[in-house]
Amino acid sequence: xxxxxxxxxxxxxxxxxxxxxxxxxxxxxxxxxxxxxxxxxxxxxxxxxxxxxxxxxxxxxxxxxxxxxxxxxxxxxxxxxxxxxxxxxxxxxxxxxxxxxxxxxxxxxxxxxxxxxxxxxxxxxxxxxxxxxxxxxxxxxxxxxxxxxxxxxxxxxxxxxxxxxx
Amino acid sequence: xxxxxxxxxxxxxxxxxxxxxxxxxxxxxxxxxxxxxxxxxxxxxxxxxxxxxxxxxxxxxxxxxxxxxxxxxxxxxxxxxxxxxxxxxxxxxxxxxxxxxxxxxxxxxxxxxxxxxxxxxxxxxxxxxxxxxxxxxxxxxxxxxxxxxxxxxxxxxxxxxxxxxxxxxxxxxxxxxxxxxxxxxxxxxxxxxxxxxxxxxxxxxxxxxxxxxxxxxxxxxxxxxxxxxxxxxxxxxxxxxxxxxx
Amino acid sequence: xxxxxxxxxxxxxxxxxxxxxxxxxxxxxxxxxxxxxxxxxxxxxxxxxxxxxxxxxxxxxxxxxxxxxxxxxxxxxxxxxxxxxxxxxxxxxxxxxxxxxxxxxxxxxxxxxxxxxxxxxxxxxxxxxxxxxxxxxxxxxxxxxxxxxxxxxxxxxxxxxxxxxxxxxxxxxxxxxxxxxxxxxxxxxxxxxxxxxxxxxxxxxxxxxxxxxxxxxxxxxxxxxxxxxx
Numbered sequence: 001x002x003x004x005x006x007x008x009x010x011x012x013x014x015x016x017x018x019x020x021x022x023x024x025x026x027x028x029x030x031x032x033x034x035x036x037x038x039x040x041x042x043x044x045x046x047x048x049x050x051x052x053x054x055x056x057x058x059x060x061x062x063x064x065x066x067x068x069x070x071x072x073x074x075x076x077x078x079x080x081x082x083x084x085x086x087x088x089x090x091x092x093x094x095x096x097x098x099x100x101x102x103x104x105x106x107x108x109x110x111x112x113x114x115x116x117x118x119x120x121x122x123x124x125x126x127x128x129x130x131x132x133x134x135x136x137x138x139x140x141x142x143x144x145x146x147x148x149x150x151x152x153x154x155x156x157x158x159x160x161x162x163x164x165x166x
Numbered sequence: 167x168x169x170x171x172x173x174x175x176x177x178x179x180x181x182x183x184x185x186x187x188x189x190x191x192x193x194x195x196x197x198x199x200x201x202x203x204x205x206x207x208x209x210x211x212x213x214x215x216x217x218x219x220x221x222x223x224x225x226x227x228x229x230x231x232x233x234x235x236x237x238x239x240x241x242x243x244x245x246x247x248x249x250x251x252x253x254x255x256x257x258x259x260x261x262x263x264x265x266x267x268x269x270x271x272x273x274x275x276x277x278x279x280x281x282x283x284x285x286x287x288x289x290x291x292x293x294x295x296x297x298x299x300x301x302x303x304x305x306x307x308x309x310x311x312x313x314x315x316x317x318x319x320x321x322x323x324x325x326x327x328x329x330x331x332x333x334x335x336x337x338x339x340x341x342x343x344x345x346x347x348x349x350x351x352x353x354x355x356x357x358x359x360x361x362x363x364x365x366x367x368x369x370x371x372x373x374x375x376x377x378x379x380x381x382x383x384x385x386x387x388x389x390x391x392x393x394x395x396x397x398x399x400x401x402x403x404x405x406x407x408x409x410x411x412x
Numbered sequence: 413x414x415x416x417x418x419x420x421x422x423x424x425x426x427x428x429x430x431x432x433x434x435x436x437x438x439x440x441x442x443x444x445x446x447x448x449x450x451x452x453x454x455x456x457x458x459x460x461x462x463x464x465x466x467x468x469x470x471x472x473x474x475x476x477x478x479x480x481x482x483x484x485x486x487x488x489x490x491x492x493x494x495x496x497x498x499x500x501x502x503x504x505x506x507x508x509x510x511x512x513x514x515x516x517x518x519x520x521x522x523x524x525x526x527x528x529x530x531x532x533x534x535x536x537x538x539x540x541x542x543x544x545x546x547x548x549x550x551x552x553x554x555x556x557x558x559x560x561x562x563x564x565x566x567x568x569x570x571x572x573x574x575x576x577x578x579x580x581x582x583x584x585x586x587x588x589x590x591x592x593x594x595x596x597x598x599x600x601x602x603x604x605x606x607x608x609x610x611x612x613x614x615x616x617x618x619x620x621x622x623x624x625x626x627x628x629x630x631x632x633x634x635x636x637x638x639x640x641x642x
């Protein structure tokens with residue numbers, strides 16, 4: 001399995017990802033799908049400095065990712081794909097890249113207009129729509145910050161929201 | 167205005183409390199802004215409106231390893247001092263969370279802390295003196311800890327936007343793989359040594375060795391299952407103990 | 413079985429210590445006096461037996477090695493837990509397997525109860541920092557930040573006070589139970605549990621082909637040390 005996890009996490013490459021997931025699964029390369037970062041050199045440098053020696057990273061725009069992900073899937077080592085938002089992941093799903101894949105909701109912070117699903121996961125109504133759509137586009141969708149934490153399935157996540165909204 | 171020496175000292179000391187108001191909405195932002203205040207007050211001396219705007223900027227969600235947060239404190243203060251645009255500061259701030267978390271977690275939580283702890287346990291087995299073991303742990307660990315805070319505080323101000331260079335190729339890069347390997351050796355030995363210390367005579371040497379070998383293999387192959395089993399067994403043991411003993 | 417002697421002064425010392433250890437874990441200053449080996453040695457020393465404290469701390473340390481505070485992850489709060497486990501074992505007057513097991517189990521359980529209290533504290537901090545106006549004047553931010561830390565210390569102190577007596581009584585009870593099969597069965601359980609935890613610890617390490625070899629080599633060195641030391 002070349003790309004083991006597709007993760008939505010605003011923080012992209014950070015401790016939980018690089019150390020928590022990276023060490024547990026022996027991740028050899030990360031694919032960060034983000035239009036803005038792919039085109040800004042100093043931001044890429046900063047994110048890249050989060051990686052331990054020997055681990056590769058690719059920063060791709062959504063368009064480039066759609067073209068190149070199938071190729072990256074053919075690599076010999078294990079990879080992880082990351083998007084900062086739900087919309088980018090949905091785009092990947094819409095072109096059929098997520099069929100049979102696990103989509104992991106890893107972290108969206110609290111901002112205006114978002115409501116709490118879990119301590120590390122807040123979402124706006126647009127983002128909730130994306131997450132629902134991902135349920136059909138991907139093999140499975142669940143929330144989990146670290147590999148050792150309990151996995152919270154899509155149905156339970158959506159129930160939390162419905163309960164909060166009378 | 168450029169922060170003075172005493173502003174820097176005040177800010178550095180506040181960095182020790184960077185996680186003091188940790189919360190699920192803004193994470194360490196409260197602590198970050200609190201530690202930046204002595205610097206920001208100097209940078210925006212006589213301009214309460216811009217000071218307020220800056221503090222509000224840095225109350226937005228932020229996270230990073232606590233020992234590397236000093237780097238965020240000074241690098242962001244440097245950007246404010248240099249008059250960078252708020253938009254650029256925000257983008258730098260978001261990107262900075264990545265290496266500050268990843269590099270720090272890898273270096274401190276996954277490497278340096280286990281190393282010092284395991285070393286201390288080994289020393290206790292060798293000498294049987296708890297205060298020597300605890301003293302060596304606290305001294306060794308905190309030499310690294312305080313050095314890291316001071317290093318990141320200095321580098322943040324010097325490099326500003328360019329801190330990525332430092333974090334991508336830090337001074338400890340070559341040592342960490344060695345400590346990681348050493349940690350594995352130390353875990354292997356600490357599990358045996360501590361088990362030996364707590365095992366009663368009735369169990370016998372080979373019983374201990376066999377139980378350990380089987381358990382370590384299972385634990386290595388399935389860490390998540392291993393942890394749940396270990397916790398369950400430890401909690402079940404006293405119950406069983408009382409039932410069997412009664 | 414000797415009488416359990418817990419004076420008010422001793423209880424106050426434990427609570428003060430628990431508050432400081434709880435504060436150290438995340439809020440201030442993170443010098444890791446909150447680790448089980450340190451906290452349990454403090455607890456043991458307060459009850460007159462630092463070595464027993466260290467031992468129970470070392471077991472808790474191995475059990476918790478896989479739990480690391482990455483990002484916003486939940487992990488056991490080891491300060492008050494280690495302190496009380498160490499104090500409990502020292503108060504029982506020995507390192508017999510029965511009391512040791514109960515001390516470890518108590519430490520483990522209080523660690524997770526502590527984690528729940530930390531989570532509640534962090535939810536409360538959300539409210540302390542919520543709303544605008546923190547930045548003007550910035551003194552308000554400083555006051556709220558300090559208040560959060562005071563509350564954190566109070567939380568850890570309260571946790572320590574609530575569990576001090578129960579833990580000591582429980583550990584003491586295990587001391588009174590005499591058993592032979594029980595000892596063998598329970599210690600086997602503990603050993604297995606710790607071996608598993610060693611494996612868990614490996615989970616935080618890098619996964620390379622040489623990892624198991626290094627682990628085994630470490631175990632072999634330890635066995636050699638034990639055999640030659642006897």
